[in-house]
Amino acid sequence: MSRASLLPIVIAAVLALGTAVVGGTITVLDDWYYSLQQPGWAPPGYMFGVIWTAIFALIAIAGVLGWEKAPTRRDAEVMLGMFAFNGFLNLLWSFLFFRMQRPDWAFYELILLWISIAGLIVFCGRFSKLSSVLLVPYLVWVTIAGLLNYQVIQLNGPFG
Numbered sequence: 001m002s003r004a005s006l007l008p009i010v011i012a013a014v015l016a017l018g019t020a021v022v023g024g025t026i027t028v029l030d031d032w033y034y035s036l037q038q039p040g041w042a043p044p045g046y047m048f049g050v051i052w053t054a055i056f057a058l059i060a061i062a063g064v065l066g067w068e069k070a071p072t073r074r075d076a077e078v079m080l081g082m083f084a085f086n087g088f089l090n091l092l093w094s095f096l097f098f099r100m101q102r103p104d105w106a107f108y109e110l111i112l113l114w115i116s117i118a119g120l121i122v123f124c125g126r127f128s129k130l131s132s133v134l135l136v137p138y139l140v141w142v143t144i145a146g147l148l149n150y151q152v153i154q155l156n157g158p159f160g
Contacts, residue, residue, distance in 0.1 A: 008067045016060035019087045020052065026094040032101055037155040042148055055138050059083075062124065062134040069128035082120050089113040097149070104159050107149045114142050 029045075043051075063083050070076035089112055097106035117139045125132035153159070 008064045012060040012063045012067075015063075015083075015087070016056045019090065020056045023052075023091055023094050026091060026099055028098045033098065036103075036152055039148065039151040039155065042151075051141055055141055058134045058137055062120075062128075062131040065128045065131040065134070066124040069131065071127055075127065079120075079123060082116065082123060086113070086116040086120060089116055102159050103149055103152045104157060107146065107153055110142065110146045110149055114139065114146060117142060 063079075066079050067076055070079060089109065093106050093109050093113055096102050096109055100106075117135060121132045121135045121139065124135065
């Protein structure tokens, strides 16, 4: 494997890890969070780290595959911009929910996050079916997180 072919892998891994680390620092599990009523079907707390780790790995792999299969430089640049925007939305959700303690705002933002994931799946699917398939678990998990977020609002609202 050449140095040039390793570069996208290293960049994707660093960006995925960086996003995960920043998200982890934003996620404050304090008295406020533990006081929230959770729906009975909520996953156990330890599962969130396991699931997010797997999802970030899949996102990084999807990004590399999409980059390698992009037919033009413009497609690669648009895809990278979409991944960057999605990472921003991912972090913004954590900020709104945990730091601002506004699950209601986080829920509406999560709708944008969901749309950005769906957009990535469609865009990447034009030139890398595997890349788009690897993003499906992310969409499924954010859908579950959205339902959980909505239930937290129903059980604990209003906020603010």
